Amino acid sequence: MQPYIYVPKDKIEGELEPNGHRAGYDSGDPKTAILKFGTNDIKTGVWECQPGGWNITPREDTEVCYIVSGRVRVTDNGSGNVYEVSAGDVVVQPKGWTGRWEVLETIRKVYIHGFDA
Numbered sequence: 001m002q003p004y005i006y007v008p009k010d011k012i013e014g015e016l017e018p019n020g021h022r023a024g025y026d027s028g029d030p031k032t033a034i035l036k037f038g039t040n041d042i043k044t045g046v047w048e049c050q051p052g053g054w055n056i057t058p059r060e061d062t063e064v065c066y067i068v069s070g071r072v073r074v075t076d077n078g079s080g081n082v083y084e085v086s087a088g089d090v091v092v093q094p095k096g097w098t099g100r101w102e103v104l105e106t107i108r109k110v111y112i113h114g115f116d117a
Contacts, residue, residue, distance in 0.1 A: 005044065007037050012068060012110060016048050028052025030103060043114040053102040056093070063093045063113035070107030075100040 016033035030052025038044035046068070057077075071086045077098040085091055091109075093099075 002039055002042060005037055007046075011035065012046055016046060022049055022052060022054055025052045025054045027054075028103070030054070038112070038114070041114060042112060044110075044112045046108065046110055048106065048108040049103050050106050051103045053100060055098075055100050057098045059093050059095055059097045061113050062095050062115055063091075063111055065091050065093075065109040065111040067091070068108040068110060070103070071105040072107050073102040073104060075102075 012035075016035045019032040019034045022030040022032050028051045031050045033048045034045055036043070036045040047065075048070075067085055067087055067089045069087050071084065074083045074085055074091065075081070076083070077100075083091075
């Protein structure tokens, strides 16, 4: 059984721990920061990334995220659709998904992954 987790708003919007550059980036300077509050099985937390871009090929698990702030352009390789994602939006990237993230304004998201939906 997973433990009950409560994270107050000030933690979601507060300082995050620097986490280096986004792996695999090929444009910009996407430095990241993170606050993890999940378990070993299911990973949850807050993630922030400065402008830059990278390809995702393919996702190893499903990720659901709520965008807290910022703006990103997401390209879905399967459909060719391009989405302008910003604060208040929810994104679901299923296991096996491929595409591209291009952060236009520093993005902050609350995420959950580590499961197959």
